[in-house]
Amino acid sequence: MSIGTVLLQLRGEFPEVTISKIRFLEAEGLVEPQRTPSGYRKFRGADVERLAQVLRMQRDHYLPLKVIREHLDALARGEQSALPSGGDPRDLADVGSGRATAARIGRAELLAAAEVTESDLDEWESYGLVAPTAEGGYDAEMVTVAKLVADLGRFGLEPRHLRAIRAAADREAGLIEQVVAPLRRHRNPQTRAHAEATARELAELSVRLHSALVQTALRVRLR
Template sequence: MLRTPPGGAITGTVAGQSGPMSIGAVLQALREEFPEVTVSKIRFLEAEGLVEPERSPSGYRKFRAEDVERLSHVLRMQRDHCLPLKVIREHLDALGRGEPLPAVPAPTREIQEPEATPPAPAVRIGREELLAVAGAGEEELAEWESYGLLGPASEGAYALTEVAVARLLAELGRFGLEPRHLRAMKAAAGRQAGLVEQLVAPLRRHPDPRTRARAESTAQELAQLSVRLHAALVQSALPPRDD
């Protein structure tokens, strides 16, 4: 049975619990210190053997206050020391056996706000260059824009992300996919981007500058995972091949 390491305060929400907690209650308790934590993260740490909640006869997780303390300890070591789960597991196992703890770097407590620097100018290209890169014509570009699949900035130039979109639209067009077929993909992408922003919004507002600094990398990671999921879903929806 896993033993809970000491250290790290239990929030008032958890300390007041006299019975088992649901995973939703655990999430609410942890988010006071770890606003980026999710239910999926808790399940992942459970799957990795870093916490072992009990199960009800119907299969629901039943967390104790000690389990939440243990999760807090794991998340704190990830945040303050950037340790991989393997090292954290060794740390917890040694603690559970009553052995001396492996040395870990001391957390940095004095965080200085990064100096304000002017943002680098965004790289943009003109309309003719976009057409040349995408291998498309004016008529195709006008149609893409009419369906809202891409568009120039206010000064009439295009961002590099729009260049990537144009090239993919041109490639799909060669297979007979027209802009009207792709509007649903554009709408789905907008909804997914909104969900990503919703998830990272607490990080952007957090008083700890380390947490705020992770907002952009977290958004990029979520976006990449969303792209991979979309690709996997499309692949799984295709009929199986006859080998």
């Protein structure tokens, strides 16, 4: 299979996977596709299954790639290898959906999830792209931000390039806060809950508008 075919097969379970992600996992030794004489990658069914295993362990356990590689290599040799324990992404999903507020992961888990170094994370924090909570640790949104910043970095976009996106996000958040502020100050708990739901809906609409505007601008520029 070509890398494009592999991408289509994986996206059913992993909608956020990209070709650059597959290439990164190959560079890290997680999968070794064959190469044609002209240099094109050719994946077997076993390669696709191994990629799926890697992505599941990242998604479900937040394990470092080195640990995942060692675990899969041991299984391939026929050895008994227990999967190391990791963070619980269900807790993080609860944070993102508003069902819980206490779930956090530590710095090491964030580094593993984003597949970056300490110096990378230090730089992101210096630019205000990633920040721990007041209680310490990182919540689900910061995990998502870190992964996206890492993915953009593989295309050559550095943290200094992303300051405009950070500033725009702050302005959009301020606008949403103005809309829901009267509801949040209400004494009725149901009204305050409605404020939270309204804020989430406005945030989703804002993201969709931003995406549509970027796509429109690109179509004009790339004509």
